[in-house]
Amino acid sequence: MPQVSMTVNGQAVSGEVEGRTLLVDFLRETLRLTGTHVGCDTSQCGACVVHLDGESVKACSVFALAAEGGQVTTIEGMASPDGSLSVLQQAFQDHHGLQCGFCTPGMIMSASDLLQKNPSPSEHEVREWLEGNLCRCTGYHNIVKAILAAAARMRGEPDPDFGGAIAAE
Amino acid sequence: MAKDFTVGEGVKRREDVRFLTGRGNYTDDINRPNQLTCVFLRSPVAHGKITKLDIAAAAAAAGVVRIFTGDDIAAAGLGSVPCGWEITQTNGEKMVEPAHPILAHGKVRHVGDPIAAVLATSRDAAKDAIEKIDLEIEELPAVIDMKKALTQASTVHDEAADNVCFDWDFGDKAATDAAFANAAHVTTLELVNNRMVPNAMEPRAAIGEYEPTTEQHTLYTTSQNPHVIRLLMGAFVLSIPEHKLRVVAPDVGGGFGSKIFHYAEEAFVTWAAKQVGRPVKWTCERSESFISDAHGRDHVTTAELALDADGKFLGLRVDTLANMGAYLSTFAPAVPTYLHATLLAGQYTTPAIHARIRAMFTNTVWVDAYRGAGRPEATFLLERIVDKAARELKMDPAELRRKNFIPKDAFPYDTPVALTYDTGDYEATLAQGLAMADYANFETRRAESARRGKLRGIGLSCYIEACGIAPSALVGALGARAGLYEAATVRVNPTGSVSVFTGSHSHGQGHETTFAQVVAERLGIDQSAIEIIHGDTDRVPFGMGTYGSRSLAVGGSAIVKAVDKVIDKGKKIAAHLLEASADDIVFEDGQFKVAGTDKAKAFAEVSLAAYVPHQYPIEELEPGLEENAFYDPKNFTYPAGTHICEVEVDPDTGVVDVLGFWASDDFGNVVNPMIVEGQVHGGVVQGLGQAFIENCAYDENGQLPSGSYMDYAMPRADQFPRFSVETSPGSTPCTHNPLGVKGCGEAGAIGSPPALVNAVVDALKDYGVEHLDMPLTPRRVWSAIVAAKPAEAATQAASAPAAAPSASASPSGTGGLLSRLFGGKKN
Numbered sequence: 003m004p005q006v007s008m009t010v011n012g013q014a015v016s017g018e019v020e021g022r023t024l025l026v027d028f029l030r031e032t033l034r035l036t037g038t039h040v041g042c043d044t045s046q047c048g049a050c051v052v053h054l055d056g057e058s059v060k061a062c063s064v065f066a067l068a069a070e071g072g073q074v075t076t077i078e079g080m081a082s083p084d085g086s087l088s089v090l091q092q093a094f095q096d097h098h099g100l101q102c103g104f105c106t107p108g109m110i111m112s113a114s115d116l117l118q119k120n121p122s123p124s125e126h127e128v129r130e131w132l133e134g135n136l137c138r139c140t141g142y143h144n145i146v147k148a149i150l151a152a153a154a155r156m157r158g159e160p161d162p163d164f165g166g167a168i169a170a171e
Numbered sequence: 172m173a174k175d176f177t178v179g180e181g182v183k184r185r186e187d188v189r190f191l192t193g194r195g196n197y198t199d200d201i202n203r204p205n206q207l208t209c210v211f212l213r214s215p216v217a218h219g220k221i222t223k224l225d226i227a228a229a230a231a232a233a234g235v236v237r238i239f240t241g242d243d244i245a246a247a248g249l250g251s252v253p254c255g256w257e258i259t260q261t262n263g264e265k266m267v268e269p270a271h272p273i274l275a276h277g278k279v280r281h282v283g284d285p286i287a288a289v290l291a292t293s294r295d296a297a298k299d300a301i302e303k304i305d306l307e308i309e310e311l312p313a314v315i316d317m318k319k320a321l322t323q324a325s326t327v328h329d330e331a332a333d334n335v336c337f338d339w340d341f342g343d344k345a346a347t348d349a350a351f352a353n354a355a356h357v358t359t360l361e362l363v364n365n366r367m368v369p370n371a372m373e374p375r376a377a378i379g380e381y382e383p384t385t386e387q388h389t390l391y392t393t394s395q396n397p398h399v400i401r402l403l404m405g406a407f408v409l410s411i412p413e414h415k416l417r418v419v420a421p422d423v424g425g426g427f428g429s430k431i432f433h434y435a436e437e438a439f440v441t442w443a444a445k446q447v448g449r450p451v452k453w454t455c456e457r458s459e460s461f462i463s464d465a466h467g468r469d470h471v472t473t474a475e476l477a478l479d480a481d482g483k484f485l486g487l488r489v490d491t492l493a494n495m496g497a498y499l500s501t502f503a504p505a506v507p508t509y510l511h512a513t514l515l516a517g518q519y520t521t522p523a524i525h526a527r528i529r530a531m532f533t534n535t536v537w538v539d540a541y542r543g544a545g546r547p548e549a550t551f552l553l554e555r556i557v558d559k560a561a562r563e564l565k566m567d568p569a570e571l572r573r574k575n576f577i578p579k580d581a582f583p584y585d586t587p588v589a590l591t592y593d594t595g596d597y598e599a600t601l602a603q604g605l606a607m608a609d610y611a612n613f614e615t616r617r618a619e620s621a622r623r624g625k626l627r628g629i630g631l632s633c634y635i636e637a638c639g640i641a642p643s644a645l646v647g648a649l650g651a652r653a654g655l656y657e658a659a660t661v662r663v664n665p666t667g668s669v670s671v672f673t674g675s676h677s678h679g680q681g682h683e684t685t686f687a688q689v690v691a692e693r694l695g696i697d698q699s700a701i702e703i704i705h706g707d708t709d710r711v712p713f714g715m716g717t718y719g720s721r722s723l724a725v726g727g728s729a730i731v732k733a734v735d736k737v738i739d740k741g742k743k744i745a746a747h748l749l750e751a752s753a754d755d756i757v758f759e760d761g762q763f764k765v766a767g768t769d770k771a772k773a774f775a776e777v778s779l780a781a782y783v784p785h786q787y788p789i790e791e792l793e794p795g796l797e798e799n800a801f802y803d804p805k806n807f808t809y810p811a812g813t814h815i816c817e818v819e820v821d822p823d824t825g826v827v828d829v830l831g832f833w834a835s836d837d838f839g840n841v842v843n844p845m846i847v848e849g850q851v852h853g854g855v856v857q858g859l860g861q862a863f864i865e866n867c868a869y870d871e872n873g874q875l876p877s878g879s880y881m882d883y884a885m886p887r888a889d890q891f892p893r894f895s896v897e898t899s900p901g902s903t904p905c906t907h908n909p910l911g912v913k914g915c916g917e918a919g920a921i922g923s924p925p926a927l928v929n930a931v932v933d934a935l936k937d938y939g940v941e942h943l944d945m946p947l948t949p950r951r952v953w954s955a956i957v958a959a960k961p962a963e964a965a966t967q968a969a970s971a972p973a974a975a976p977s978a979s980a981s982p983s984g985t986g987g988l989l990s991r992l993f994g995g996k997k998n
Contacts, residue, residue, distance in 0.1 A: 037193015043879070098183075098846065098849045101853065102422075102423065102425040103189075103422065107193050125893075129888040130888075132887070132888035133889055141855055142888040142891065
């Protein structure tokens with residue numbers, strides 16, 4: 003079987019895979035990094051989103067061999083080495099942006115890519131960005147709220163008011 | 172120790188950190204040494220006889236260790252997947268209860284019926300081998316449409332010649348007929364409560380393991396109630412006594428009802444692990460879950476409401492066909508009966524109600540409890556027919572509801588459908604909801620939309636639910652084959668920390684936080700000194716699990732009972748230490764005090780004395796400080812509220828925009844408002860999903876075109892606005908549990924669908940549209956507009972984009988969905 007090597011959360015890793023082995027299976031089964039989840043088989047749910055060379059990708063739609071030599075970050079690599087949560091992770095806790103936790107790793111990985119690209123997203127932009135991430139628990143309300151709060155905190159601003167019922171946009 | 176938080180505060184969830192850092196422990200994250208992977212061959216057709224099943228080539232394939240078929244299961248004499256509720260029919264006979272084999276034997280009865288199981292060293296090897304199984308099925312006509320099923324020649328089960336599982340009626344038929352005879356006005360409505368797929372984000376999974384030296388079986392499974400699985404599987408399917416069977420439900424990624432039930436795959440991996448002497452793991456793929464998880468709803472109903480000349484409700488008559496699917500799932504018979512017909516009074520004083528429910532077998536996946544379970548179906552028909560009556564009588568829908576509300580001073584209130592509501596204030600939740608939605612100024616907003624060529628509508632839904640399931644004696648009399656109490660153990664450790672073992676199961680609800688709040692408040696100790704343990708039958712003494720919004724009302728009450736026993740024992744220990752009478756000891760702020768003195772012992776001093784009983788009333792009191800409690804509720808709880816939805820419809824395309832959604836709820840006392848709000852948000856989107864985009868559609872052959880996330884429209888973040896969710900300042904605490912709580916998990920899914928449909932029907936009022944069946948896809952809405960105004964049809968059709976009218980019968984979602992499916996930016 004072919005050998006694949008890549009850097010995952012800053013560590014050089016390698017392993018044997020089949021040509022058809024998906025990146026998500028390499029992460030979960032070979033590396034036992036089980037924070038990246040599999041919620042569907044049609045690349046719709048986004049529970050498997052990781053960063054590959056700085057971009058969010060669905061790890062169910064990338065062959066492990068296609069990540070050869072790549073820099074991969076998974077949810078396990080998002081908190082500080084001392085265990086403290088990132089600004090985005092903390093905002094999710096503060097604003098109850100998760101319930102069962104299954105979609106959460108994908109939400110964090112997807113949203114962190116958004117905030118890298120767009121430090122001041124509107125509510126509409128956040129909702130549009132999350133089109134590839136399904137959550138069945140939260141109704142998305144508190145996820146959107148948490149991401150907007152994280153963006154504000156990264157800009158050194160207080161959490162925005164998320165009250166009111168009719169969408170601003 | 173000073174307590175650092177209390178009941179009633181939105182405490183951050185302690186379980187979040189593990190989920191936010193990828194350290195959750197879901198069933199599929201678990202791998203056992205030397206395990207095999209199991210993949211099921213499932214029926215590709217809805218109904219047929221297995222005429223050939225040759226596994227020889229597959230068994231010889233690389234990596235395959237063993238293949239089992241229905242013959243092996245039959246030869247082993249394994250039991251049928253059991254049903255936990257028996258309905259007695261109107262004619263006195265028991266419901267028809269056909270066997271549900273673990274693997275199909277002789278006949279397949281739905282697409283997805285498991286036929287063979289391949290155990291291999293890897294998933295890929297198992298899937299490769301599946302392709303080598305030689306299967307031939309002689310197809311039989313599929314039974315799909317419930318109305319046709321009544322007279323169809325083909326039958327799902329030989330035992331049910333007309334495909335009826337039971338024909339059951341409820342309420343006073345004579346009184347209801349008399350009410351209709353005297354009515355000034357009768358409103359009639361035929362409606363469909365569309366079939367849902369629950370779609371918890373974590374697919375089901377199960378790992379079976381067997382230790383021959385101790386004859387111990389272990390099952391890791393995605394369950395909302397591990398003890399219930401141990402009981403059903405151990406006693407009825409595999410004949411394994413409780414002490415030899417451990418069931419672990421670790422972190423579970425959402426349930427919504429679908430993970431209550433005992434599934435054949437759980438029994439299979441548990442049994443197979445012993446046969447092959449290796450752990451056996453099965454993880455469901457999403458498209459597989461569409462054809463093997465219990466579905467929800469699926470009622471076809473005719474409802475009639477009788478009113479007097481003033482708009483007072485006189486009687487309600489309901490005739491429902493309820494889909495059971497191919498086999499009876501764990502609680503399936505209870506859903507359209509005792510969780511549905513009993514709720515038909517709603518918030519109203521309707522004096523006479525009669526319901527006839529016929530449960531139908533079809534060649535589809537079984538239907539069982541899905542978030543709300545029967546209560547959304549009751550609420551939908553009631554809140555739709557009340558709205559239709561208001562329109563026919565030219566009354567304000569809020570006013571007609573108000574006129575018929577059970578008044579605040581009438582509680583406890585006996586409905587004509589067997590329930591006694593303990594408390595409520597429906598006027599308060601309605602008034603708050605109307606204020607939140609600025610209902611009074613709606614017509615101004617409608618006129619503004621009209622100037623832009625849009626149709627604006629507003630819809631109300633005043634729901635009630637029966638939660639906190641349930642008094643065991645009552646449900647036993649109604650056919651339940653289990654008690655529905657909850658159990659708890661509170662173990663005070665020697666140095667004063669507390670381990671709480673609860674039979675409730677948390678799969679998103681945040682029990683680890685909420686239950687700790689309750690215990691911290693009661694014991695006056697720091698929350699960090701409290702651990703909540705659940706989900707493992709070897710650690711938790713007993714439990715009935717989490718469903719029916721029961722965890723805090725029933726499970727929390729069991730914890731409170733156990734905590735109170737701990738306090739009572741602590742008083743006796745403290746009395747000895749303080750040389751006082753136990754009657755003079757009071758427990759306040761974590762201190763056992765001699766009333767009226769400054770003599771006191773801290774909680775941890777008393778717990779230490781209990782485990783180091785040197786100075787201890789050893790003659791009268793056992794050492795240790797640990798108490799068990801079982802709490803059996805005296806009544807259901809009755810959360811209620813008003814949900815209001817405002818929409819804008821584009822008449823040219825039929826696209827519905829949800830502009831606002833306001834929830835005004837009475838959940839009694841609230842322990843953690845942040846978590847309660849989150850529960851409502853999630854429930855509302857499941858309800859709006861049903862009303863707006865979701866639909867589980869079978870074709871006439873029993874194939875499932877909506878069988879993947881490519882085809883089943885799951886709600887997404889960009890389809891909904893922010894929600895406004897508030898509990899009522901007039902909330903009425905439950906009168907019969909020690910916390911005064913009612914439950915909040917299902918309210919959103921119960922209250923929201925009729926609010927949305929009422930809003931869209933209101934938006935289309937000038938087109939004479941009286942009803943629309945869910946989901947309100949652009950095609951369905953646009954077609955209604957065109958059909959209602961034939962004169963305008965030509966111009967409407969000419970101006971409508973091709974996508975809307977040509978969308979298929981499967982849900983097409985909102986305008987944004989098509990571009991999302993075919994033009995998504997990620998992958």
